[in-house]
Amino acid sequence: MRNFKYLEFYVGNAKQAAHFYCSAFGFSGYAYSGPETGDKESVSYVLKQNNIFFVFTTALSSNHRISKWVEKHGDGVSDIAFSTDSVEQDFKFCVENGAEPLLIPQQISDEYGVYKIASLKTYGDVKHSIIDASNYKGLWKPGFMPFNTNNLCIASPNLLLVDHVVANVEDNKMNDWVSFYKKSFKFNSFIEFTEDDIATQYSALRSKVMKSDNNKIKLPINEPAEGLKKSQIQEYIDFNNGPGVQHIALLTTDIISTISALRNNGVDFLDVPDNYYDDLQNRIGVIDEDIEKLKELKILVDKDEQGYLLQLFTKPVQDRPTLFIEIIQRKGCQGFGKGNFMALFKSIEKEQQRRGNL
Numbered sequence: 001m002r003n004f005k006y007l008e009f010y011v012g013n014a015k016q017a018a019h020f021y022c023s024a025f026g027f028s029g030y031a032y033s034g035p036e037t038g039d040k041e042s043v044s045y046v047l048k049q050n051n052i053f054f055v056f057t058t059a060l061s062s063n064h065r066i067s068k069w070v071e072k073h074g075d076g077v078s079d080i081a082f083s084t085d086s087v088e089q090d091f092k093f094c095v096e097n098g099a100e101p102l103l104i105p106q107q108i109s110d111e112y113g114v115y116k117i118a119s120l121k122t123y124g125d126v127k128h129s130i131i132d133a134s135n136y137k138g139l140w141k142p143g144f145m146p147f148n149t150n151n152l153c154i155a156s157p158n159l160l161l162v163d164h165v166v167a168n169v170e171d172n173k174m175n176d177w178v179s180f181y182k183k184s185f186k187f188n189s190f191i192e193f194t195e196d197d198i199a200t201q202y203s204a205l206r207s208k209v210m211k212s213d214n215n216k217i218k219l220p221i222n223e224p225a226e227g228l229k230k231s232q233i234q235e236y237i238d239f240n241n242g243p244g245v246q247h248i249a250l251l252t253t254d255i256i257s258t259i260s261a262l263r264n265n266g267v268d269f270l271d272v273p274d275n276y277y278d279d280l281q282n283r284i285g286v287i288d289e290d291i292e293k294l295k296e297l298k299i300l301v302d303k304d305e306q307g308y309l310l311q312l313f314t315k316p317v318q319d320r321p322t323l324f325i326e327i328i329q330r331k332g333c334q335g336f337g338k339g340n341f342m343a344l345f346k347s348i349e350k351e352q353q354r355r356g357n358l
């Protein structure tokens with residue numbers, strides 16, 4: 001498995017979701033499939049931004065399995081797809097090592113070549129498709145036609161790639177999924193948080209990070225820990241009706257211009273208390289960015305031995321308090337913002353309280 005290939009979302013209205021990700025998050029239309037291309041059951045819009053591909057899919061009838069998925073979970077990520085050099089070999093390895101197959105290796109072809117795909121089940125109703133499109137010279141996949149949107153956003157955030165995709169799983173299930181990824185996908189575990197690291201008085205989680213050998217695929221896995229109030233991970237699991245993708249982190253090399261653009265486009269971010277910036281210099285040391293500017297845009301900073309990172313989290317991107325997006329810039333730091341979890345949790349709890357779920 002070499003990299004993230006795309007993330008597919010099952011949604012109630014793909015046409016409107018696609019417009020939102022274009023106008024707010026700076027994606028452009030790329031490819032489309034639906035009745036016009038021979039798919040009578042569902043429509044898919046593929047959006048692209050640099051190396052990020054998001055696919056939004058809606059079924060056209062209420063008894064379709066995708067409609068059932070959306071009824072259960074609300075809009076969310078259904079597929080974290082990886083690119084690979086060998087679909088058959090990887091599929092065989094994963095299945096021999098415990099992964100449940102959802103789609104056995106298929107070769108789909110048209111006049112542009114051969115597209116190879118297989119799918120494996122992971123937590124909840126999420127899957128991993130594994131894709132080899134190296135011998136496919138068409139736009140996206142057989143059955144898709146070009147789909148262009150004019151520049152729908154006010155300002156381009158210039159997001160570059162998917163940095164990591166985070167799962168929320170049920171209490172006491174994190175280690176099962178860590179073993180699953182170690183065994184079936186040969187991923188390594190990377191950094192661990194315990195409830196001693198990530199805890200406020202009220203809310204807590206445990207987290208381990210899985211990664212591919214080349215470091216390009218990073219999949220943190222969270223589970224709720226006991227807190228005085230309801231864990232934000234448990235709130236997610238309740239509203240998602242089970243485990244699922246909690247957030248997608250998108251990488252930028254200029255977070256100040258990215259967050260400025262996203263705020264201009266109307267994206268809502270979690271609030272950060274002003275006093276977060278009071279001791280920032282002491283905590284982080286010298287950084288390239290102007291701290292007043294970070295404070296104005298509410299950008300968070302964390303560091304490890306290798307450097308620092310800047311990050312910020314959106315509010316949920318649908319009405320259920322489930323999936324959200326993280327914007328991240330790495331300046332050497334390979335972590336995930338452990339030092340920001342306290343500040344972040346307090347902010348998330350404020351939102352939970354407003355929803356009456358704390």
Ligand code: FE2
Binds near residue numbers: 336
């Ligand atoms: Fe993250």
